[in-house]
Amino acid sequence: MTDTKLAHELLSDMVRVRRMEEKCAELYSAAKIRGFLHLYVGEEAVAAGSLRALADDDAVVATYREHAHALLRGIPMTSIMAEMFGKQEGCSRGRGGSMHLFDVAKRFYGGNAIVAGGLPLAVGIALADAMLERKRVTACYFGDGAVAEGAFHESLNIAALWNLPVLFCCENNLYAMGTALERAQSQTDLTVKAASYRVPTMAVDGMDVEACHTAAQRGVHHVRDTGGPFFIEFRTYRFRAHSMFDPELYRDKREVERWRERDPIQSFTDQCLRDGTLSETDVREIEDSAAAEIEAAVAFAEAGTWEDVADLERDVLTPASIDMSEPTREPAR
Numbered sequence: 001m002t003d004t005k006l007a008h009e010l011l012s013d014m015v016r017v018r019r020m021e022e023k024c025a026e027l028y029s030a031a032k033i034r035g036f037l038h039l040y041v042g043e044e045a046v047a048a049g050s051l052r053a054l055a056d057d058d059a060v061v062a063t064y065r066e067h068a069h070a071l072l073r074g075i076p077m078t079s080i081m082a083e084m085f086g087k088q089e090g091c092s093r094g095r096g097g098s099m100h101l102f103d104v105a106k107r108f109y110g111g112n113a114i115v116a117g118g119l120p121l122a123v124g125i126a127l128a129d130a131m132l133e134r135k136r137v138t139a140c141y142f143g144d145g146a147v148a149e150g151a152f153h154e155s156l157n158i159a160a161l162w163n164l165p166v167l168f169c170c171e172n173n174l175y176a177m178g179t180a181l182e183r184a185q186s187q188t189d190l191t192v193k194a195a196s197y198r199v200p201t202m203a204v205d206g207m208d209v210e211a212c213h214t215a216a217q218r219g220v221h222h223v224r225d226t227g228g229p230f231f232i233e234f235r236t237y238r239f240r241a242h243s244m245f246d247p248e249l250y251r252d253k254r255e256v257e258r259w260r261e262r263d264p265i266q267s268f269t270d271q272c273l274r275d276g277t278l279s280e281t282d283v284r285e286i287e288d289s290a291a292a293e294i295e296a297a298v299a300f301a302e303a304g305t306w307e308d309v310a311d312l313e314r315d316v317l318t319p320a321s322i323d324m325s326e327p328t329r330e331p332a333r
């Protein structure tokens, strides 16, 4: 790779995500972070490579495995960590936690816990952008498990039919919880499914950050030029369990080891050192800077405030919280 600045950014992005998540795993064991926690370890090249291809006013929709996307979209690590801790200073005011990172100002629309739930949302955002004649892209991330859901098919169909500017980013890590893709799908080449809706597609090695970046650039150009959708299947792998509660009985440890040999951070670092794009000092600085950022983020989260228990029902919609004395208005015709 000859572009030193880009190499630095891509490596730094992956390292920040990896180290932040390793810290989260540790904090989870210490019961500082509670609830669900789905780590992205092994898949960093996908988010790092693809998010750098977007403009600031493009939108991003992700799944519950979204710490990387949130961070690389520009949500400060302090605010992410506070959210993980459930503190009010978090990006969702401590009410979302790991699965519901969200920031409208960054056009980061979650953190969606329902498998394939983000796809119709992305299509709706893209429809709004198209109707307002804003030349924006909505990048929608989802796992291979999403292709088993009706929402996937409906979303691809309508995006193609109405020519909506969505970049569909399928993070195919071969497993949906404990279900291997090949046990659930007759067609395991997911580009074929997208192509059946006449959405242009490509597949890319999701362990290669440069390849992910190039693929995303191509996809983003296509979406911006045509105003219509594009589908990328990122072929990747998660090194850790599905979530913190998964004993991983469904896959062979040797399989995991084989994929770990292709660690996207290690292989990109080796490549950059080999061809002289980055020096040992650059790599050390990237690690040191990530470590300092994480330390500050954890301190910020620790020092954060818990919501007052008296506020617990705020923003919770119940029949009791709706004023029933108002007569129901007739719907507009």
Ligand SMILES: Cc1ncc(C[n+]2csc(CCOP(=O)(O)OP(=O)(O)O)c2C)c(N)n1
Binding pocket: 063, 065, 113, 114, 115, 142, 143, 144, 145, 146, 171, 173, 175, 176, 177, 242
């Ligand atoms: C509609 C729906 N069904 C089931 C679940 C339970 N569930 C949570 S994660 C998951 C697996 C999804 O796998 P995939 O889409 O491949 O994403 P990955 O976790 O591998 O990133 C399932 C079935 C859910 N959240 N939503």
